[in-house]
Amino acid sequence: MKTTGKDHFVYQAVYRYLTLLISEAGRSATLRLPSLRQLADRLNVSISTVQYAYSLLEKEGRVYSIAKSGYYAQASITPESPGSGSDLLETVYVNARRPGMCVLSADDPASLQPLDSPLLMLERELLRQYPRQPQWQVQPCGELELRTVLAARYTSSTVHCWQADDVYIGADLRGVLEILIAVLGLRRTTVVIESPCDWVILRLLEAAEVHVIELPMLAEGVIDLQQLESLLNSEPVRLVILSSVLSMPRGSLMPDVHRRAIARLLGEHGSWVLENDCYSELDDSGDTPRLRDYLDPDRLLVFSSFEKFIGAEAPYGFVLSRHWRSELQRHFLLRAFRLSPIRQKAIARLL
Known part of the structure; x- marks a missing residue:
């Protein structure tokens, strides 16, 4: 259907209105929807829209x-409620696909991110700006534009500042963590x-025969x-691994006073800290101080x-470090x- 720009938004409004009607009906076996003419009169739009x-x-x-009868909504099927299944893994998979559910685990059983994200739109725009070349300049630690943006993003003061040379970008988080180990x-x-900690991290440490001491989070x-x-x-x-602001998988927000106390204690002992900022x-507030x-x-x-915040289209992992520059570059x-x-340029523009 060829439509003008105005009509384009009109049919989207009708679409949203119909989805609202369907969702309000819940699990009704059948729901007869308004006819084309009824809905056109009700919403003051054209029948074609x-x-x-x-x-x-x-x-x-x-x-x-149904011919000569009208339109009907399919009965919605509500997934199994949490905890009602006998198999824990099956319950996780079922609930991961529930509408509105956001899966935070690193081993997502279902991809919940849409493919038509702003990242892909930026990438298409950049592909028009940058003609394809047979061979790009090799940047083994990541695109300089993205590393520069990340360094600026993590700089919070003249003391806590980073440079592009301190940022290293890998294909995924697992590969970056293996290099760090x-x-x-x-x-x-x-x-x-x-x-509790992300079990991907625990598996990598176990594979490297690291003696892991788990420090339980209190209630x-x-x-x-x-x-x-x-x-x-x-x-x-040798190293202390702590979350930046949100503790996962629990999803709890550590009080700022407690973060200060931890930092003071680690500073007194001169401990090396690896911060998990995934x-x-x-964090909805956005301005919470990080560890x-x-x-x-x-x-x-x-x-x-x-x-975790862009989607499956951007699986890259990265690390920031002021030290071991030659070793990190060699491993990358x-x-x-x-x-x-x-895609790296698109991520930089998105950030």
Whole structure:
């Protein structure tokens, strides 16, 4: 159907109106929808506009038509309610596909991100601006434009500042963490990590024969400072891995006073800290201070991924570090990650 710009928005409004009618009907076996003429009169639009909205819903399988009778809505099927199944993994998969559910795990059982995101629109625009070349300039640690944007994004003061040369971008978070384990020499060393923790991180540490001490989070979403201090005094701790602002998978927000106390304790012991910043973008307030804002930047590394807040189109992982520059560059060269320069540029523009 050829439409003007105005009509384009009109049929979208009709589409939204119909989806609202269908959702309000709930699990009704059959719902007869208004006829083309009834809906056109009710919404003061043309019949062709209503017909086009109905055709979109038919393609999605949400509406079906009966000759000389009209349009009907398909009965909606409500997924199994949480905890009602006998198999835990099946329950997770079922609920991951529930409408409105946001899965935060690194091993998402279902891809919930739409493909028509602003990232892809930016990428298409950049492809028109930058003609395809047979060979791009090799940037093994990531596109310079994206590294520059990330360095500026993580800079919060003259003390806590980063440069593009401090940023390293890999194909995914797993590959970046494997490089960090090698560069930091964590094999057969002791690492303290908050618990519960992302099991992908735990599996990587286990594969490297790292002695992992899990520090349980208390009910208030805080860490037992006395227990942490006892571990730092009694164990040869090589590294402490903590969340930036949100503790996952629990999703709890650590109080700012407690973050300051942790940073003070780690500073007194001169501990190296690896900050997990994967979920910070999910903090709705946006201006909550991060743990790194209170830590010594010369004893700090930060790792994160774009996937949690941009989507599956941006699976890249990255790390920020002021140290081990030659070792990090060497490992990224050895890995030879194949990253799309245009997509990296699009991520930079999106950020």
